[in-house]
Amino acid sequence: MRSAVNTPFPVSHGSAAQRIESELRRLIVALELPPGVRLSESDIAERHGVSRQPVREALIGLARTRLVEIQPQRGTVVVKISVRKMMEARFVREAIETAVVRRACSSFDRQSRERINDLLEMQEQAARRDDHAAFQRYDELFHIALAEGAGCPLAWEAVQDIKAHMDRVCQLTLPGPEAMLPLIEQHRTIMSAIDAKDEDNAAEAMRRHLTEILRALPQVEAEHPELFSS
Amino acid sequence: MRSAVNTPFPVSHGSAAQRIESELRRLIVALELPPGVRLSESDIAERHGVSRQPVREALIGLARTRLVEIQPQRGTVVVKISVRKMMEARFVREAIETAVVRRACSSFDRQSRERINDLLEMQEQAARRDDHAAFQRYDELFHIALAEGAGCPLAWEAVQDIKAHMDRVCQLTLPGPEAMLPLIEQHRTIMSAIDAKDEDNAAEAMRRHLTEILRALPQVEAEHPELFSS
DNA sequence: TAGTGCATACTACCATACAAGCGTCGACCA
DNA sequence: TGGTCGACGCTTGTATGGTAGTATGCACTA
Numbered sequence: 001m002r003s004a005v006n007t008p009f010p011v012s013h014g015s016a017a018q019r020i021e022s023e024l025r026r027l028i029v030a031l032e033l034p035p036g037v038r039l040s041e042s043d044i045a046e047r048h049g050v051s052r053q054p055v056r057e058a059l060i061g062l063a064r065t066r067l068v069e070i071q072p073q074r075g076t077v078v079v080k081i082s083v084r085k086m087m088e089a090r091f092v093r094e095a096i097e098t099a100v101v102r103r104a105c106s107s108f109d110r111q112s113r114e115r116i117n118d119l120l121e122m123q124e125q126a127a128r129r130d131d132h133a134a135f136q137r138y139d140e141l142f143h144i145a146l147a148e149g150a151g152c153p154l155a156w157e158a159v160q161d162i163k164a165h166m167d168r169v170c171q172l173t174l175p176g177p178e179a180m181l182p183l184i185e186q187h188r189t190i191m192s193a194i195d196a197k198d199e200d201n202a203a204e205a206m207r208r209h210l211t212e213i214l215r216a217l218p219q220v221e222a223e224h225p226e227l228f229s230s
Numbered sequence: 231m232r233s234a235v236n237t238p239f240p241v242s243h244g245s246a247a248q249r250i251e252s253e254l255r256r257l258i259v260a261l262e263l264p265p266g267v268r269l270s271e272s273d274i275a276e277r278h279g280v281s282r283q284p285v286r287e288a289l290i291g292l293a294r295t296r297l298v299e300i301q302p303q304r305g306t307v308v309v310k311i312s313v314r315k316m317m318e319a320r321f322v323r324e325a326i327e328t329a330v331v332r333r334a335c336s337s338f339d340r341q342s343r344e345r346i347n348d349l350l351e352m353q354e355q356a357a358r359r360d361d362h363a364a365f366q367r368y369d370e371l372f373h374i375a376l377a378e379g380a381g382c383p384l385a386w387e388a389v390q391d392i393k394a395h396m397d398r399v400c401q402l403t404l405p406g407p408e409a410m411l412p413l414i415e416q417h418r419t420i421m422s423a424i425d426a427k428d429e430d431n432a433a434e435a436m437r438r439h440l441t442e443i444l445r446a447l448p449q450v451e452a453e454h455p456e457l458f459s460s
Numbered sequence: 461t462a463g464t465g466c467a468t469a470c471t472a473c474c475a476t477a478c479a480a481g482c483g484t485c486g487a488c489c490a
Numbered sequence: 491t492g493g494t495c496g497a498c499g500c501t502t503g504t505a506t507g508g509t510a511g512t513a514t515g516c517a518c519t520a
Contacts, residue, residue, distance in 0.1 A: 014302060015302070015502090015503065015504090016503080016504075017503085017504090038471095040470090040471080041471080041472075042470095042471090050504075050505085051504060051505040051506070052472095052505085052506085053283070053503085053504060053505070053506090054503080054504065054505095056287075056472080056473085057286075057287065057290060059472095060247075060287055060290065060291070061290070061294065064291065064294060070472075071471085071472085071512095072244060072245070072471090072472060072473080072511085072512095073471060073472050073473075073510070073511040073512055074470095074471060074472075074511085074512060074513075075470085075471055075472080075512095075513095076471090076472080085384060088381075088382050088383070088384040088385070089384060091329070091333070091382055091384075091385070092326055092329075092382070092384060092385050092388050094329075095325045095326050095328075095329035095330075095385075096322055096325050096326060096388075098325075099321065099322075099324070099325035100325075103321070151318075152318045152321055152322070153318070154315060154318040154319060154321075154322055155318070155321070155322050155325075158322050158326075158388050158392070162388070245472090245473070245474090246473085246474075247473085247474090268501095270500090270501080271501085271502075272500095272501090280474075280475085281474060281475045281476070282475085282476090282502095283473085283474060283475070283476090284473080284474070284475095286502080286503090300502080301482095301501090301502085302481080302482095302501090302502065302503080303480075303481040303482055303501060303502050303503075304481085304482060304483080304500090304501060304502075305482095305500085305501055305502080306501090306502085
């Protein structure tokens, strides 16, 4: 069994379908499979050394989260980024996560609180060495720990798919440590408000955090129009 | 193209997998497939006259929304109702839908507003003739129209899976018109607040509405303990 | 030259067959 | 009689073959 001490990434799941889905999701979020490219069941199956069936199940899973679009009898493509839908996604995510931090102000699990400190530290290290993948993974773990600490792990599930799309945008807007470090500072601001049990400040800090993430969206759309839908 | 004037239910989707998934979801939400029962790919395939593959894909889809649990190499069961998770689900749904109605107070699509009036009327008729399925379907269409009218259809997608679980509880708590009609009145209260552009009242009305839905949850747990997880 | 119909090569989709893992029941043994 | 081991039947998971539908490009026509 592979050790995971040096990486925040979990080992691959059980079935081949789940493995491939995770792998494809990673590639899509990292924009290594850019929006618009066609995905062929046969190609992917061959590349991964499995049959087409598990690949098909993986693509169905990705289609459910709107990361790919399966066009019946035609093909499967990585969906392009829609500014409108990103704005809607931010709205929904803001609604959920501001509610979570408000709840966190009432009571927060001590163990999760300590874990978050560790996560923030490791996320900062990832940012300083310009490691996007690790940065985003620790960001994910931060929001997971937040939801769990607030006693609402189900909230994470609702945010998960939305976050995947936003992370795809972040891949374009976070070109270096100087762009990542402020986000970590925002995380710390959120936690300070939670520690102080200041609901309004915590919610506002989260709101600003999520707004900030998509601030540069119009700019990257101008720079990479081929990645966006009309 | 089949007319749908006499039924709020859409015609079945394209692929066999989607058809079966919709059918199974309907049966599960209606508690005709009660929590705890085992689902066999072979049985369902035979019953629907298809092979195991589309059934398998349908079950994977249902597992993603946590309506069934696939136990690898063992079997697939309809998940039992968890009071704790239902409370979390209500929390998340409340966060999203209160945000939606607040947004609706700022601007609301006129066409959607008119459609909601029709939906409420039809939902009331369904309640009076004690038609649970139609009642819940119109309830769904109400919340869809609400999200669309507020300009955030993506919010519905986030709520959809949560609502499916809550509807399963409603199947137990809404035994007659006298239980359904008050919910429609709550819908009307929400719309009145939106028409008056009163954000706080609209959000509070939505909050009370969603709280009301699960009010009888402890009671039904006592009456049907076999449907609930420990 | 512009336009139309057809052959072809691709796709997703479904059916069938096989493999692998888990639980259960029964035979066998102490 | 109590306990242990093993074979069988069930499940999900994977591989492979075949089908139907769509886009594309080429030959043919006006």
